[in-house]
Structure formats: structure tokens, C-alpha cells
Amino acid sequence: MAKMFEELGKIGKYGRHGYFTTRRGRVYTPTFMPDGTRGVVKSLLPDQVASTGVQVVLANTYHLHLAPGEKVIKKLGGLHAFGGWQGPILTDSGGFQVFSLGKFTKVSEEGVTFKHPITGEKRLITPESSIRVQLDLGADMLVAFDHLIGLDKSKPEDVLDAFERTHRWLDRCTKEFNRLTKSMKPSDRPMLFGVVQGGLDLDLRKKSLELVKASDVGGIAIGGLSVGEGQKAMFKVLSALAPLHDPSRPRFLLGVGEPADLRFAYEHGIDMADCVLPTRNARHATVFVSGDKKMHLTNSKFISDPNPIEEDCDCFACASGYSRAFLRHQFKVNEPVAGSLCSIHNLRYLERICEQYRVAK
């Protein structure tokens, strides 16, 4: 496999910064990617997203498959034309929904059946169909359809079962992906990420990583973390995997967005991460501030506070001088612009973390 990742410097003992190339251009790492589940980063226009330094946006296979459907989006020119984001788009596989919508789904060897949340009809997602949907959506980076389970209350045999199924499914994903993309020019070909599972079992995790590294994928994703196991447990897994990573491929930590968690991840070999946290928290009036602390803008103490969220922040909201008092008021009266401004701030906060790492030697 061709060397894909160009390293430009080290971050601590295990981390690194550099770039890799997608069919929509280079992505500099470490990077944080906001989730635009339904084809947009909620409450933000593409220019606003880009203004924060975001390079890649996520979209979700599960949601877009249900509505409006990948065929509709394909007909409209794919996700880039549909939502207006011109940078690389990474689609998630739908595997997470198997976990988060657990009581309505049934996992079998073939795939996952679930009830359509609106129509109630029975639907099936398989590894093959997930890949097809992601390609129809026009994704530049795809994620293999995996099986994750909650870590806090799962039994070892369930973890093993999910681990084994994830790898059987990975084979099916790579086959389907290669079948559908082999005729493309290399420069037009999207990238597929395989997913490492194995719960909190470090041996299983290492084994899983080796299996993904040995498979025909362009990137390595680490899944099944930040699902309730606690920060210590997650750090243990990231630490165990850090020395084993493949230098030639980007490594993507799925679903992590706490600033402190991201720092740890980037220092332990992770190149990219996605999360709903910065944008969801922002819409819920919680913003990140220096020291990786959080500020609740609806608190009454901000009622006449003239300061921006952070004096030295260069995000649009802070640089424009929007006061905490203004933001608090707009939240109190349910004006969505407050959530938009805070989404910009929170994304910028995470991108600033990434940028700090990108100058390391």
C-alpha cells in the first residue's frame, strides 16, 4: 500500500502531526471534525464552519439513508452539492446507531434490522449496504460498518462477540468497497476506514488493531470508546494502542470531543476525531473556555456581563464582541443565533487545540 500519511513533526512520544491526502485535498492533522449528521453542521453555514478552521465534516449514513435517502442525494450531486460543504466529507457507517438505538434493533450475522423511527417499517443495514449508501452519498472517507456495545455493563462474551463480528463485517466492507471503486482513478477514489473494537480488553484491542492494519483499508478508526467507560479506561486503551500504530495511515478516534480527551488522544497517536459535543453543548449554552473548563451562558451571573466568552479567543463570536449578556439573553428567548455563535466558538476552541499541536517539531 502506498504511503499515505506525511509526518511533519512529533507530538510527545507517540503523537505526530502531518497531513494526508483525500480526493478533495489535503487534511492537516491533528484535526477535529464536527458532525453534520443530516448533511449540515447544525445551525451553521459552510462558511461559518470553515471560519473555525474545520477541514472535514462528518455526515451520517443512518440518518441520510432514512431521509431523504441516498438516491435523492446522489441525484442532487452528492453531499457536497446538497449541503454546500466543499471540503472533504467523512460519513459514519451507521454502526453507532446500532448501539445508541439498541432496544429497537436486532443484530444478526447478516446485518442489523431496526424499525424505521418514523414509518415503523422494518429496515436492514448490512456491511455491504452501508458501503453502498456511503458511496452514493458521495463520501470522501467512509467508515466500515462495525458492531459496538456499551462498555459499562457488557459481559466479556458480548465484547468478544462484537469484536469478532466487527472483523467479519470488515472483510465484507472491504470487498464491497473494492468492488465498487476499483474502476475509479486512484485520485478519485475515496478512503475506507476500518474500525478497531475490543471493549476495554487490551489484548483484544491490540489484536483488533493488528487485524485492521492487515486489512485493505486506507485509515484506521478506533471505535467503542467514550460510551460510558470513563476517562481513565479510555486513556488506558489509547495508551495500549499508541505504540502499535501504523505510521503510514491516518488514525481516527470516533466520537471524542472533550478537550482534555482530545489532547490525550492527539498525544497518543490519534490524527483525527469527531464528536457532537462542541456543537450540541453550544446549542445547550455550554461553551469551552481556557483550561478546558466549561461555562454555562444561561447562568444568571451573566445577565449584564459585557465581556465576550473569552477575551483572547479569535472566533467570530468573540472577535465580534458579542457579550455574554447578549448570548445569555438570546438563549433565554430561544433565539437560535445564540447556538450558532457558540457552535462557532466551541469548534474554534477545539481547532485551536489542533493548531497548537501542528507546530510541534
Added chain:
RNA sequence: GCAGGGUUAGUGAAGCGGUCAAACACAACAGACUGUAAAUCUGUCGGCUUUAGCCUUCGUAGGUUCGAAUCCUACACCCUGCA
């Protein structure tokens, strides 16, 4: 002036003899949120202490009753008809 209806905690509004410190909604206050069924959800919301409990409340003042936000009387204010 006559007849009828009303007055409940910050607001709106249930309750119409005991299980009522009083449903519910909103507001207020605090919190949660990690591959988005999330511009969502949770808790508090008379006072004091706080598993429990005690005290003061349902326009005001009396009364009936073992017991009243709930029944009776008077008064105050508001609304609707007829004059």
C-alpha cells in the same frame, strides 16, 4: 340598583369537605450532554430544617365541621347581562 360568574403559590390554570404545600403549563434557578431519535433532557421551584418532620398559605374577616382551597355569612375588588 337587580341577576349571574369570578378572586388559588412569579404568571396562566386545575382542584370544589379529608389521600392539598396544592395537578399541569410557562417563567425562574441549577445541572447533564463524547462515531446527534438531543435548539434536548434532568432536578429544584411557600418558609425552616431536610430519609422524616415542623410552620404559614388558596381575595379579607367571621362561622359550620372531628376536619375547609373546597360549605355558610358579611365585606372588598373584577367580569357579563338587565336596568
